[in-house]
Amino acid sequence: MKKKYMLIILVSLILGILIGIVFRDYKANKNDYISKDDLIKKEKKVTSKSIKKLRKEKENLDSQIENLNKEYNDLDKVKKVQKLKEILSYTDVKGKGLTLKIDAIDEKTGNISNFIDYNKILINIINELKINGSKYISINEQRINQYSEVVLAGSHININSTPIAPPYEIKCIGDIEKLTNYMNKGSGYLKNIQSNYPIKVDLKINDDIVINKLAISNKLKYMEDEEDNIRGK
Known part of the structure; x- marks a missing residue:
């Protein structure tokens, strides 16, 4: 138990x-x-x-x-x-380029404005410079663009409604290689005008060119077209 x-x-x-x-x-x-x-x-x-x-x-x-x-x-x-x-040339530009100086061959020649304008020498030079690499151009500090007028006014030439007198100093900024080649090979047109008229043309490459903006407003006849072109780019 x-x-x-x-x-x-x-x-x-x-x-x-x-x-x-x-x-x-x-x-x-x-x-x-x-x-x-x-x-x-x-x-x-x-x-x-x-x-x-x-x-x-x-x-x-x-x-x-x-x-x-x-x-x-x-x-x-x-x-x-x-x-x-x-x-429209409303900005200053600075860069490398070419300067040309056009003047009478001597003091006896006198005023060269008449035959310079009559033969469209400045306009022809501008066009030749553009073809050879120039992007910005001025003549006696007057900026050149597609609205610029180069016309004879009495005994002097007007650019952008501003009178200029000889000697004519042309400054251009652009493709320095093309501009150098243009100067070195020589321009047939520049040689021709120096042979036929009492003028001399001096060319010089410059690494520090300043081209000022326009001092006056453009006649903006084609302003809207330019704006449309830029919008399309």
């Missing part, structure tokens, strides 16, 4: 221990599940914040791109206006 009682106590003790172990494991597993749930919730929260942050950064980038596009468009307009100013 005593042995049976002891056996029951031993079995009860073992069962109690087993129940305690099972309960402890259950509690531990439950805590693990709770911890995992919390971890998942935290990860979702962090992920959600990251997504919001990325969206905000994307919005900022989109805004920056839009601003850059506006700035680019504004810069493009500025470039077009600047190009138009150059075409």
Whole structure:
């Protein structure tokens, strides 16, 4: 009887221990599940914040791109206006180029304006310089563009409605290689006018030429056409 009682106590003790172990494991597993749930919730929260942050950064980038596009468009307009100013000679220019000086061969010759204008010598020289690399040209500090008038007015020549007198100094800026080649090989036209008229022409390459902008406004008869041409480029 005593042995049976002891056996029951031993079995009860073992069962109690087993129940305690099972309960402890259950509690531990439950805590693990709770911890995992919390971890998942935290990860979702962090992920959600990251997504919001990325969206905000994307919005900022989109805004920056839009601003850059506006700035680019504004810069493009500025470039077009600047190009138009150059075409109309409203800006000073500086660079390498060529200078020509046309004068009477001696003091006895007197005023050379009449036959210079009659034979369109200045206009012909301007055209020849353009063909040979000149981009910007002035005569006696008068800027030449497509609106410039070179005409005889009494005993002198007018350019841009401004009287000029000999000697005529022509400055041009442009492709220095072409201009140098033009000077070195010699111009048939310049040789011809020096052979037929009492004038002399001196040419010189210059690395530091300044051509000033027009002092007066152009007669902008074709202003709209020029603006349209620039927009099309």
